[in-house]
Amino acid sequence: MKENKTRFIILGMLNHEPMAGYDIKKRIELTISHFWQVSYGQLYPTLKRLAKEGLVTMAATLSEKGPSKKVYTITPLGQKALLQWLTLPVEKENNKYDLMVKLFFGSQLPISHTVGLIQSFKSRYQSLLPMFRQFEQELKSIVPHNRDHLHYLLTVLFGLKVYTAYVEWADEALTYLNQTE
Amino acid sequence: MKENKTRFIILGMLNHEPMAGYDIKKRIELTISHFWQVSYGQLYPTLKRLAKEGLVTMAATLSEKGPSKKVYTITPLGQKALLQWLTLPVEKENNKYDLMVKLFFGSQLPISHTVGLIQSFKSRYQSLLPMFRQFEQELKSIVPHNRDHLHYLLTVLFGLKVYTAYVEWADEALTYLNQTE
DNA sequence: TATGTCATGTAAGGGGTTACATGATTTG
DNA sequence: CAAATCATGTAACCCCTTACATGACATA
Numbered sequence: 579m580k581e582n583k584t585r586f587i588i589l590g591m592l593n594h595e596p597m598a599g600y601d602i603k604k605r606i607e608l609t610i611s612h613f614w615q616v617s618y619g620q621l622y623p624t625l626k627r628l629a630k631e632g633l634v635t636m637a638a639t640l641s642e643k644g645p646s647k648k649v650y651t652i653t654p655l656g657q658k659a660l661l662q663w664l665t666l667p668v669e670k671e672n673n674k675y676d677l678m679v680k681l682f683f684g685s686q687l688p689i690s691h692t693v694g695l696i697q698s699f700k701s702r703y704q705s706l707l708p709m710f711r712q713f714e715q716e717l718k719s720i721v722p723h724n725r726d727h728l729h730y731l732l733t734v735l736f737g738l739k740v741y742t743a744y745v746e747w748a749d750e751a752l753t754y755l756n757q758t759e
Numbered sequence: 760m761k762e763n764k765t766r767f768i769i770l771g772m773l774n775h776e777p778m779a780g781y782d783i784k785k786r787i788e789l790t791i792s793h794f795w796q797v798s799y800g801q802l803y804p805t806l807k808r809l810a811k812e813g814l815v816t817m818a819a820t821l822s823e824k825g826p827s828k829k830v831y832t833i834t835p836l837g838q839k840a841l842l843q844w845l846t847l848p849v850e851k852e853n854n855k856y857d858l859m860v861k862l863f864f865g866s867q868l869p870i871s872h873t874v875g876l877i878q879s880f881k882s883r884y885q886s887l888l889p890m891f892r893q894f895e896q897e898l899k900s901i902v903p904h905n906r907d908h909l910h911y912l913l914t915v916l917f918g919l920k921v922y923t924a925y926v927e928w929a930d931e932a933l934t935y936l937n938q939t940e
Numbered sequence: 941t942a943t944g945t946c947a948t949g950t951a952a953g954g955g956g957t958t959a960c961a962t963g964a965t966t967t968g
Numbered sequence: 969c970a971a972a973t974c975a976t977g978t979a980a981c982c983c984c985t986t987a988c989a990t991g992a993c994a995t996a
Contacts (some may be wrong), residue, residue: 580985581955590864600975613859620956622977646964647975664865668876670883673854677913679764680796683771684845685907692910695849702851709919721935728939729866729873732932733859739931743924750920751913753900758909761957781947801984803949827992828947857972 581663584616584624585633589652590649592634595727598626598647609730612706612737625650633659693755700748703741710738762844765805766799766814770833770841773815777906779828780806790911791917793887806831814840874936881929884922891919 586703587610591602599622606616625648633656637649652660677699685693717731768791778802787797787828806829809815818830833841858880865873898912935936 613856615853669857670794675794675852676850682914685910726866736928739924739928743920747917749820749918
């Protein structure tokens, strides 16, 4: 069977503080989008469903400033469901890399083309590194006093490690391709 | 819009040599499963569809040894479709890590629990490294003479880099958690 | 003879993306 | 005043996984 994990992403975010759907989305982008993504098409219906099941409550804030928002708050039932899910076994990740498929089958294409693909892969992740390094610095100064931020830091370090590995691999690959030319 | 990439995985495999569905699946497991996965439930219907569209042809081999197989061969049309897809822009990967979500939200759980999760993550990938290293050795001896194998090698090096990054991150994370205890 | 592997499939169901739609508000 | 952003949603579609189903053959 397949549990809906989006539910728990939302519950996790709301467990930190009450938020509107739009804000949850922004928070996701900022904090966990390097290892989990949620689209509006999934977010809003799931919020509605969580409310219906009593795991969150909704309060519409009319006319405060900007468009009206629907602020959601996690309920004790929701917290219980979240905690229970957190103790469930971790599922193995099945990641897919379009680039690798194209590389694997791309021996007929000109090497220059392959080089281009790898270069843009490299620069995509290289450009993200500074942001992660800044997060790392900020978090490391807070962590000694705050348990929550330790967990956040660990995921930032993960992003840093993996993206750095991407960049290093790209350099290695480009070296090999240069030798072949 | 969303193209069906499974089609091109199959075409790519058949472009190397004609095979039955079962063999394609095994080949996928052996060579690209660390960056792409295909299930039977997707494989067989897609093969059927590719045949219907004329991108592959099917020949049933009855009674040779073992159960009968349906051997598929790529057609010129199929090769054209494959080549065309290979030149399409690479799509950004959207990978999901269940573990990271549980880490990110898991500050309320006992540290020992978190440690356990990270340890099993580490050992899962650490145990895969020797196999990749062996592939690396084998391929490096062939590569100078064979263009195909260079591309295969690049994806093996990718697996090696990323899985090594996983292991290194795990060690880093465990160190942090030890300090906290 | 029972278990495991070979070999091919189908059906159900869900999760998730994309595209479409709407309207208010802010900013250049 | 136009464009971007805020804010919430719906509908279609499809990819994919899971579970189920079948039967032959090999092996312990």
